[in-house]
Every structure is written in structure tokens, then in C-alpha cells.
Amino acid sequence: MPSSNYLLLDAVIVILAHKSNVWTLLKRRYRVAVPATVVDEARFWRSEMGAQPIDLRSQADSSEIDCLEATIDELQLATTDFAPSFTEGLHAGEREALALLLGGRFPDHLFCTADIHAVEAAAMLGLGAKLISWEAVLCA
Numbered sequence: 342m343p344s345s346n347y348l349l350l351d352a353v354i355v356i357l358a359h360k361s362n363v364w365t366l367l368k369r370r371y372r373v374a375v376p377a378t379v380v381d382e383a384r385f386w387r388s389e390m391g392a393q394p395i396d397l398r399s400q401a402d403s404s405e406i407d408c409l410e411a412t413i414d415e416l417q418l419a420t421t422d423f424a425p426s427f428t429e430g431l432h433a434g435e436r437e438a439l440a441l442l443l444g445g446r447f448p449d450h451l452f453c454t455a456d457i458h459a460v461e462a463a464a465m466l467g468l469g470a471k472l473i474s475w476e477a478v479l480c481a
Contacts, residue, residue: 345451347372349409349441352379352434353455354475359395363479368400370481374407374450376437411437415444419466427458435459442471453478 348371350358355375358364367373380397401408411419419440420428428436438452439459443466451473454460463472 345449346370347374347447347450348473348478349374349376349438349447349450349452350379351376351438351452351454351456351459352382352432354453355379355395355397357455357475359393367478368405371478372407373405374409374447375401376434376441377408377410378437379434380408382434409437409441409447411440411444415440419443419462423462423465427462430458431462432456432459435462439463439466439468442466442468 348367350373352375355364358367375397380401397406397408400406416436419436420431431439435454435456435458438454439462441447442450442452442463450471452459452463452468452471453473453475454463455475460472463469
């Protein structure tokens with residue numbers, strides 16, 4: 342059982358939630374947040390019927406979800422100790438999510454990602470307790 346009602350999601354999880362038809366359920370069950378980068382990146386998902394739209398911007402504007410923006414200092418702090426080759430493996434939305442958690446302004450948020458690089462980075466940054474698996478989100 343998740344220890345928080347606040348989720349911070351990366352783009353892959355947003356798309357997966359739409360593909361799995363559980364996006365609305367997630368928004369009812371949790372206070373969903375996405376990094377500002379993801380709001381701008383995750384615009385559609387592919388189905389058998391073609392591209393299906395995702396409009397996170399309007400959902401953030403209407404307060405259905407939270408759009409969280411990391412500061413420059415938070416972004417720098419999140420990757421300063423990593424080798425450039427490792428940092429390059431992190432997508433912009435994942436870097437921003439890690440920065441938001443590391444900055445400490447959102448202590449109740451749990452980060453759900455499907456990317457192993459982001460999981461490894463979170464662990465190296467001491468944020469392992471701030472991770473939650475997609476399975477745990479769905480089973481709550």
C-alpha cells in the first residue's frame with residue numbers, strides 16, 4: 342500500500358495510464374503531479390486506432406493535476422555528481438522529477454517511473470524511499 346496520496350509521474354507512466362485506460366482512476370485515487378517538462382512532452386499515445394491525444398496542459402490549468410517545475414538550482418543539484426554519460430541516459434522529465442524530489446519542496450510525493458536509469462539515479466541520490474512501482478500504484 343502506498344504511503345502517500347501524492348504521485349509524481351514520468352511521461353512513460355502517463356502514456357501507460359492512458360493506454361491502460363486508468364488515467365481517470367489515477368486522478369480519482371491520487372493527487373497526480375507531473376514535471377513541467379512532461380506536461381509539454383506527453384501529447385499523445387498510440388493505439389490500434391492511431392494517435393490518441395493527451396492534454397496535460399489543460400488538466401493542469403483546470404487543477405485536475407499538478408504541473409511542478411524544478412528550479413535551475415534543483416536541476417543542477419540532481420545531476421551534479423553523475424558522470425555525463427549517465428546523465429545523458431535520463432530523459433528531461435525524469436531529471437526534473439528527481440530534481441523536484443531532491444529539492445525537498447514536495448516531501449509527500451512518490452515518483453513512479455518505468456525507466457531503470459531514473460530508478461538507479463533516485464537510489465544514488467538517496468531517494469529510494471520516494472519511488473513507487475506502477476504495480477503498487479495500480480494495486481492500491
